[in-house]
Amino acid sequence: MIDLFLKYIPDSWKTLAMRLAIRQSILLSVLTLVAMLILYWLVSNFVLVQISSDLKYSLQQLSQIEAKQGASGLIQRLDRLAIENESRGHSHRYYLYLSKDDTILAGSLRHWPDEAKINEKVTNILFEENDLPKEWADIEEGLWPSIATEFPNGSKLLITQSIDTTERLKDFTMLVMTFLVVAVTLISLLLGWVQGKTILKKIERINNTARRVEHGELGQRVELENNQKTDEFDELGIHLNKMFDTIERLMQDIKQVSQNIAHDLRKPLTRVQAQLEGLQAQEIISAEDLDSSLEDLGNLNITFNAILQLGRLESSNPQKNFSEVNLSALCNDLISVYAEMADEKSILCRSSIQDGIVIKGDRQLLAQAIINLLDNALQYTPAGEGITFSLEQKNALVHLSVVNTGVSLTEFQLKEITKPFVRLDNARSSEGNGLGLSLVKAIFNAHGTDLKLKVSDYRFLAEAVFNNND
Amino acid sequence: MNILIVEDDNIAATTLAKSLQAKGIVTQIADNGQKALDLVSEESFDVIIMDRMMPKMDGIKALEKMRSQGIATPILILSALGEVDERVEGLEAGGDDYLVKPYALSELIARLNVLYKRNNFVHESTQEWLKGFGVKLNTFNGKVFRDELRVPLQPQERKLLEYFLRHPNQVMTRKMLLEKVWDFHFETDSNLIDTQISRLRTKLDKPFSNALIHTIRGKGYVFAEDLSLVE
Numbered sequence: 001m002i003d004l005f006l007k008y009i010p011d012s013w014k015t016l017a018m019r020l021a022i023r024q025s026i027l028l029s030v031l032t033l034v035a036m037l038i039l040y041w042l043v044s045n046f047v048l049v050q051i052s053s054d055l056k057y058s059l060q061q062l063s064q065i066e067a068k069q070g071a072s073g074l075i076q077r078l079d080r081l082a083i084e085n086e087s088r089g090h091s092h093r094y095y096l097y098l099s100k101d102d103t104i105l106a107g108s109l110r111h112w113p114d115e116a117k118i119n120e121k122v123t124n125i126l127f128e129e130n131d132l133p134k135e136w137a138d139i140e141e142g143l144w145p146s147i148a149t150e151f152p153n154g155s156k157l158l159i160t161q162s163i164d165t166t167e168r169l170k171d172f173t174m175l176v177m178t179f180l181v182v183a184v185t186l187i188s189l190l191l192g193w194v195q196g197k198t199i200l201k202k203i204e205r206i207n208n209t210a211r212r213v214e215h216g217e218l219g220q221r222v223e224l225e226n227n228q229k230t231d232e233f234d235e236l237g238i239h240l241n242k243m244f245d246t247i248e249r250l251m252q253d254i255k256q257v258s259q260n261i262a263h264d265l266r267k268p269l270t271r272v273q274a275q276l277e278g279l280q281a282q283e284i285i286s287a288e289d290l291d292s293s294l295e296d297l298g299n300l301n302i303t304f305n306a307i308l309q310l311g312r313l314e315s316s317n318p319q320k321n322f323s324e325v326n327l328s329a330l331c332n333d334l335i336s337v338y339a340e341m342a343d344e345k346s347i348l349c350r351s352s353i354q355d356g357i358v359i360k361g362d363r364q365l366l367a368q369a370i371i372n373l374l375d376n377a378l379q380y381t382p383a384g385e386g387i388t389f390s391l392e393q394k395n396a397l398v399h400l401s402v403v404n405t406g407v408s409l410t411e412f413q414l415k416e417i418t419k420p421f422v423r424l425d426n427a428r429s430s431e432g433n434g435l436g437l438s439l440v441k442a443i444f445n446a447h448g449t450d451l452k453l454k455v456s457d458y459r460f461l462a463e464a465v466f467n468n469n470d
Numbered sequence: 471m472n473i474l475i476v477e478d479d480n481i482a483a484t485t486l487a488k489s490l491q492a493k494g495i496v497t498q499i500a501d502n503g504q505k506a507l508d509l510v511s512e513e514s515f516d517v518i519i520m521d522r523m524m525p526k527m528d529g530i531k532a533l534e535k536m537r538s539q540g541i542a543t544p545i546l547i548l549s550a551l552g553e554v555d556e557r558v559e560g561l562e563a564g565g566d567d568y569l570v571k572p573y574a575l576s577e578l579i580a581r582l583n584v585l586y587k588r589n590n591f592v593h594e595s596t597q598e599w600l601k602g603f604g605v606k607l608n609t610f611n612g613k614v615f616r617d618e619l620r621v622p623l624q625p626q627e628r629k630l631l632e633y634f635l636r637h638p639n640q641v642m643t644r645k646m647l648l649e650k651v652w653d654f655h656f657e658t659d660s661n662l663i664d665t666q667i668s669r670l671r672t673k674l675d676k677p678f679s680n681a682l683i684h685t686i687r688g689k690g691y692v693f694a695e696d697l698s699l700v701e
Contacts, residue, residue, distance in 0.1 A: 291688065294574075301572050302657050305552075309656075312553070321554050333626055333652075334662075341665045364554060364656055371660045 017199040021192025029185040036177035043173050047166040048145065052122040055147045055159055058093070059120065062159070066151050071097075071105060074157070078106035093161045094133070100154030108133040109158065116158050118150045125160065142167075202233040206240060218248045253419060260421030264303065268296040306435040310420060313365075313442040321362050327398065328357045330367055331391050338374045338389075345378065348386040357393050359466050361447050369443040370400070372436040373462050377404035380460070396469040407460035414453050471586050472496045474515040476506040476532065477548075478524040486519070489575050495582070503527025507535055515543050517585045519578075522549035522560070530563045537564035544585035548573065557655060576689045580641045587640060600635040603682050603695040605674065607632055616674060626651060627670050634683065634693030639700050643690035667691055 066074040078095050085092050085108075095107035102112065110133065115125045124143040132141070146160035205223060212220040221244060222237035224230075230238075275293045279285050312318075335351045342349035377387045385405040392399050409417070416422045420438040441451040444464045454461040473490060477483035478501045487497040498515075500506040504527045506518070518536075522529040533545055544567075547560040552570035560568050566588075567581050600607045605616045612628050614621045623631060629651045633642070644663045648654045652662070667683060675681040684692050684700075692700050 298574065302659070305657050336624060336626065337662055337665050337669075340669055341661055344665075362554070364654060367652070367654055368656050368658065371658055371662065375660055 015196070015200055017196040017203070018193070021196040022189070025185060025188035025192045028188040029181055032184040033177075033181045036173075036180060040170065040173045040177060044166060044170050047169060048163075051145050051161055051163070051166070052147075055122055055145060055161060056120075059147050059149055059157070059159055062157060063149060063151070066155075066157070071099075071151075071153070071155060075106040082106075082108055092164075093159065096158040098156045098158075105155065107158075109160070112156070112158060113146075116146060116148045118148045118156060120147060120149050122147050127160065199233075202231075206233065206237055209237075209240070209244075213244055213247075218244065218251060220244070257420050261307070264421060265300065268300050272296045303435070306439060307420075310435060310439055310442055313439070313446050318362055318365065318446040322360050323363075324358050325361045325363045325366055326356075326358050327361075327366065327391060327400070328353055328355050330363065331370065331389070331400075334367070334370055334374065335389055338378070341378060342381075342387055345381075346383040347378065347381050349389070350386060351389040352392065353389070354392045357391060357398055357468075359398055359447075359468050361466075365443045365446065369440045369464075372440045373402045376436055376462070377402050377460075380404060380407050382406045393468065396467060398466040398468050399463065400466070401461060401463040403459055403461045405459050407455060408458055409455045409460070414455060418451060418453070471516045471582065472498075472514075473582065474498050474500060474506060474509060474518045476500045476503065476518060476524070476529065477521045478502055479521075486575075486578075490579070490582075493579060503529060503532030503535075506532050507539075510536055510541055510543070511539070517582050518543050518545045519582075520545050520547050520565070522547060522551055522556075530560065533560075533563045533565060544588065546578075546581055546585060548578070554655065574643075576641075577643045577645055580643045580646060580690060583640050584637055584642075584646070587637065600632060602635045602638045602693065605631070605635065605682065607635055614674075616678060619677070621673050623670070623673060626666060627673070630666055630670055631674065634691075637693070639692065639694045641686050641689050641692050641700065647691070663691075 062074060062077065065077050069076075074097060078097055081093070081095065085094070094109050096104065096109035096112060097106040098112055099105050109131060111131050113125050113127065113131060115123070117123065122145050125146045126142070127144050128141050142163060144160045144163055146158060148156060148158040150156045209220050209222045221241045224234050224237050224241075272293045275296075279289055279293075282289070331351075331353050335349070335353065339349040339351070374387075374389070381387055381404040388401075388403040390399070390401045390403075418437045418441040420435055422438075437451065437453075440462075444451045447464075447466060449464045449466050452461075452463045452465075454463070471494075473495055475483050475486055475490075475497055477486070477499065480501065483499045483501070487499055490497050498509060500509050502524045506520070507527070510518070520529040520533055524532075527535075529547060529549065533547070536543070536545070545565050546567045546569060547565040548569050548571060549556070549560070550571045557568045557570075566585055569578060569581060598608060598610055600609060605614070605621075607614045607628065609632070612623075612625070614623050614628065614631060630647065633647065633650050642650075647663045647667075648658070651666070667685075671681070671683050675683055680695070682693055682695060684694060684697055686692055686700070694700050
């Protein structure tokens with residue numbers, strides 16, 4: 001049944017935005033209905049309370065007349081009241097004054113109703129057509145508030161009032177209520193529909209872009225409305241656009257890296273192939289003939305391992321192998337050897353290593369990163385200049401830095417050199433596979449920090465700050 | 471040397487066997503862990519080269535079974551799985567050395583020699599003095615003497631010398647030294663070991679008439695008095 005119903009609902013109505021709008025409209029209608037019902041109840045009650053109070057007051061007045069002027073005074077007053085009553089178009093009040101022996105002395109009611117209790121309290125009594133004066137027989141029957149009393153001489157007085165005004169008020173309130181509820185329902189449905197459509201339009205804009213990006217149009221961006229006031233959808237659009245920028249950049253990087261890998265691997269592979277083909281033509285091959293090919297293959301192997309390691313570092317969770325690493329001891333050991341290497345190249349290697357710095361990490365990875373940084377510094381520092389290595393802990397932060405001279409790079413080049421296979425010489429003829437700094441960056445990233453590079457005044461600074469708080 | 475090659479890649483296994491045979495090493499091939507277990511129970515080998523990923527029974531399981539059966543033959547795990555935890559898993563299962571594929575033949579042979587020698591001369595790791603070719607090293611206080619003359623060494627140099635003293639006349643590759651002296655298990659182009667060797671030479675060889683630390687081109691280094699004795 002529900003399925004059949006759902007079949008005929010337009011698709012746009014099944015969207016979350018429309019469902020929310022309809023839900024909101026129903027909620028608003030129900031709230032209006034409840035508010036109206038409360039108002040209706042309050043209005044009816046207020047009128048009835050008012051009538052009760054009037055009846056009590058009237059009974060009190062008439063009792064005083066009876067006490068002061070006796071039965072005749074009361075009869076006169078009731079007759080006058082009957083005339084007044086006739087002149088009123090609504091809210092007729094009826095009286096019945098009976099003597100001790102139940103003879104009607106005054107009043108227009110035809111019977112003393114059985115339910116009427118002499119307790120000077122207002123009670124609702126059912127008045128039927130034959131209880132009422134004949135001349136006003138068109139007055140609606142009903143439960144009318146009534147009050148009755150008995151005087152010392154045994155006579156009884158009953159006062160009641162028709163509730164036609166109250167009924168009319170109630171009818172009117174009911175009408176207004178129905179109208180309001182219907183109006184609120186329709187208006188809120190309309191507003192909900194408009195609101196839903198507006199939201200859908202905004203979402204559709206984002207969906208369209210996402211769909212096109214999904215189909216490979218990486219350059220697509222969410223169109224943003226050109227006004228100052230940005231809403232949540234614009235914010236979502238901004239975030240998505242940033243995400244698409246990152247994806248596009250990463251894809252370009254991958255493309256660039258793939259091309260670089262292809263270039264870097266093809267060169268030695270071609271060389272090996274040429275060498276082997278050359279050897280194939282020879283009748284006698286010596287072990288030395290193979291040296292060059294084996295060296296090329298060895299280097300290819302190193303490059304492959306580095307690519308694999310980089311991939312693993314970026315995709316897996318190296319923290320699972322983390323343990324306490326005495327960084328001071330590791331740096332001291334390495335620097336003692338690197339100072340000698342620097343010395344051989346007439347480079348001055350200064351170091352300042354604070355003792356006892358222990359961090360959580362992977363010793364293998366950290367050693368590899370420090371070795372790569374030091375190798376890099378050694379490679380680019382000209383003879384006669386210097387390298388400064390420093391390791392120190394300030395509060396919970398461990399600063400590791402390598403500074404060397406002899407490098408001048410632009411800001412763009414600084415960003416580029418941590419990308420895999422990027423080498424700043426276009427000929428790609430320098431030593432190494434161009435993965436060194438990418439590996440360092442990936443290793444530091446795995447240790448919750450980043451490789452910061454800076455060049456100023458011919459000095460190249462590579463730094464990482466480890467948080468030793470964990 | 472009699473070696474069992476446990477390897478499911480037939481071409482890799484026969485190529486390796488041929489290369490080893492050319493060096494005078496006797497080889498047998500098992501193409502899975504189960505066959506290796508059967509062979510090991512029938513005859514004894516000097517060293518076993520064990521691949522990890524194989525059908526029927528993988529290398530780690532075969533290794534564990536061999537150890538549980540009391541077979542103490544040195545085992546070198548030769549695998550494409552080279553992550554730190556994979557290496558640890560192999561060594562904890564009872565492997566004596568771990569080499570990641572692809573590898574250089576010279577690297578493998580150097581490691582096989584070390585394992586073979588270790589099996590033949592069990593060094594007392596707790597012995598106080600390590601001695602060789604007039605060099606002695608006190609393993610307790612780290613003092614080093616050559617021909618009774620004190621040679622002051624830094625801790626890393628001492629580690630290097632200790633390793634040489636434990637494996638005289640055996641070629642050590644840079645990779646092996648990096649693993650043993652520095653406990654570094656990664657590929658690096660760094661001249662770390664070469665610089666350390668050169669420093670050790672300056673202190674240990676230079677003041678004396680004959681050199682003990684020799685470079686074997688394309689292979690590594692050797693601690694020897696007479697190079698003709700080097701395998």
